[in-house]
Amino acid sequence: MNRAWRDLLRAVGAGFAGLAGLPLAFGTVVSLPICPVALAMIRLDRRVADWHRRRASEILGTPVPSPYSGPPRRDEAATWRDLAWLVASFPLGIAGAAIAGGLWIGALECLFAPLIEPFAPPGVFTPLIYEVDSQPVAWLTVLAAPIVGLAAVTVPGLVNRLRARLATALLAPTEAERLRIRVGRLAASREIVVDSSAAELRRIERDLHDGPQVRLVSLAMQLGIAEDLLDDDPALARKMVVDAKGSAGEVLGELRDLVRGIHPPVLADRGLPGAVEALALNSAIPVTLDLNVPGRLSPAIESAGYFVFAEALTNAIKHSGATLVTATITHDGSTLVVSVADNGRGGAEPGAGGGLRGIERRLSAFDGRVTVSSPVGGPTVVHMEVPCVS
Ligand SMILES: Nc1ncnc2c1ncn2[C@@H]1O[C@H](COP(=O)(O)OP(=O)(O)O)[C@@H](O)[C@H]1O
Ligand SMILES: [Mg+2]
Numbered sequence: 520m521n522r523a524w525r526d527l528l529r530a531v532g533a534g535f536a537g538l539a540g541l542p543l544a545f546g547t548v549v550s551l552p553i554c555p556v557a558l559a560m561i562r563l564d565r566r567v568a569d570w571h572r573r574r575a576s577e578i579l580g581t582p583v584p585s586p587y588s589g590p591p592r593r594d595e596a597a598t599w600r601d602l603a604w605l606v607a608s609f610p611l612g613i614a615g616a617a618i619a620g621g622l623w624i625g626a627l628e629c630l631f632a633p634l635i636e637p638f639a640p641p642g643v644f645t646p647l648i649y650e651v652d653s654q655p656v657a658w659l660t661v662l663a664a665p666i667v668g669l670a671a672v673t674v675p676g677l678v679n680r681l682r683a684r685l686a687t688a689l690l691a692p693t694e695a696e697r698l699r700i701r702v703g704r705l706a707a708s709r710e711i712v713v714d715s716s717a718a719e720l721r722r723i724e725r726d727l728h729d730g731p732q733v734r735l736v737s738l739a740m741q742l743g744i745a746e747d748l749l750d751d752d753p754a755l756a757r758k759m760v761v762d763a764k765g766s767a768g769e770v771l772g773e774l775r776d777l778v779r780g781i782h783p784p785v786l787a788d789r790g791l792p793g794a795v796e797a798l799a800l801n802s803a804i805p806v807t808l809d810l811n812v813p814g815r816l817s818p819a820i821e822s823a824g825y826f827v828f829a830e831a832l833t834n835a836i837k838h839s840g841a842t843l844v845t846a847t848i849t850h851d852g853s854t855l856v857v858s859v860a861d862n863g864r865g866g867a868e869p870g871a872g873g874g875l876r877g878i879e880r881r882l883s884a885f886d887g888r889v890t891v892s893s894p895v896g897g898p899t900v901v902h903m904e905v906p907c908v909s
Pocket of ligand 1: 834835838839840861863864865866867868869870872873874875876899
C-alpha cells in the first residue's frame with residue numbers, strides 16, 4: 520500500500536513539474552537572444568532537469584548523473600536536451616497524473632457507488648463507461664471496484680517507470696559528455712595531488728629549518744668555542760665537547776623522528792588502514808576501529824590522516840584517563856574523514872607548541888580542517904576532514 524501511495528504522489532508531483540516545464544522552456548527560448556537572462560534561465564532549467572534526474576534515478580534505481588561540464592552555455596547539447604525534456608514533461612506529466620488520479624477516483628467511486636448514486640444529477644455519475652442511474656446498477660458497479668483498485672495500485676508505477684525511462688534517454692549524459700566530465704575530474708585530482716605534495720615538501724622544509732638546522736648551527740658554534748679554548752682551558756673545552764656530543768645525539772634523535780614523521784614505513788607498506796591498525800594494536804587503552812578507506816590515497820594525505828589519528832590517540836592515552844577510544848576513518852571518493860573519540864575527562868585545548876596545533880598547521884596546507892570538541896567532563900572528539908580524490 521505504501522508503494523501505491525508513493526507511486527500516486529510521484530505521478531502527481533510529475534504532473535505539477537510538467538506544468539512548470541512548458542512555460543520554463545518557452546521562457547528560455549524567448550530569452551535566448553538576451554545573454555544574461557538566457558544564462559539565468561538555463562541555470563534554472565538545469566535545476567529543474569536535475570530534479571527530474573533525481574526522480575528518474577529514484578524510480579529506476581540507477582543513478583542519472585548530470586551531463587554538464589561547466590557553467591551554463593547556450594550552445595551546449597545538454598541545454599537543448601534539457602529544453603526538449605521540459606517540453607515533453609508537460610504532456611507526459613499531466614497524462615501520468617491524470618491516469619493515476621483518475622484510477623484512484625474511479626476505484627473510490629465504484630466502491631461507494633450506492634452511496635453516491637442518490638445524490639448525483641442525471642447524466643453525470645459515470646465511474647466506468649456507463650452511467651450509474653439506479654441502485655441495482657450501483658451495486659453491480661461495486662463489483663468492479665477491486666479491478667479498478669488493482670489498476671490504481673499497479674498502473675501508476677508502470678507509467679512512472681515509462682516516464683523515467685524517457686527522461687533518462689534525454690537527460691543522462693552521452694558517452695562524450697561522460698568522458699569530458701571524467702577528464703575534468705582527473706585534472707582536478709591531479710592538481711590536488713600536486714598541491715598536497717608541494718605542501719608536504721614545505722612542511723618538511725620548515726621542520727628541518729626549525730629543528731635540526733638550528734641545533735646544528737649552535738652545535739657548530741659550541742665546537743668552535745671549544746676549539747678556541749683547547750690550549751688555554753682544556754678542562755672547559757673538554758666539558759664543551761662532551762655537551763656538544765650530547766647535543767649531537769639529540770639532533771640525531773630529532774632527525775630520526777622527522778624522517779619517521781615524513782612517511783612511516785608501515786604507512787607506505789600497508790596504507791592508512793593498516794598503519795592505523797598497527798597503532799591501535801600497540802595502544803595502552805582499547806581502540807575500536809571503523810575503517811572504510813578503499814584503495815590508496817596520495818602519500819601526503821595518508822600521512823596527514825595517520826598523524827591526526829596518532830596525535831589524538833596519544834593525547835587520549837596521555838591526558839584523558841579514558842577507558843575506550845573509538846575511531847572512524849572513511850574515504851568517500853572526495854573527502855578523507857578521520858574522527859577519534861575518547862570517553863575521558865575532556866578539556867583538551869590546542870596550545871602553542873602542542874600536538875593539536877601541529878596537526879592544524881599540517882592540515883591547513885591541504886585545505887583540510889580539524890575540529891576539537893572537548894567539553895570538561897568529556898568526551899573528547901577530534902574530527903578531521905581533508906578533500907582528496909583517490
Ligand atoms: N583527549 C584529551 N583528553 C583530555 N585532555 C586533553 C586531551 N587531549 C589534549 N588534552 C589537553 O590539551 C592539551 C593540549 O594538547 P596537545 O596540543 O596535544 O599538546 P600536548 O599533547 O603536546 O600536551 C594537553 O596538554 C592536555 O592538557
Ligand atoms: Mg598531544
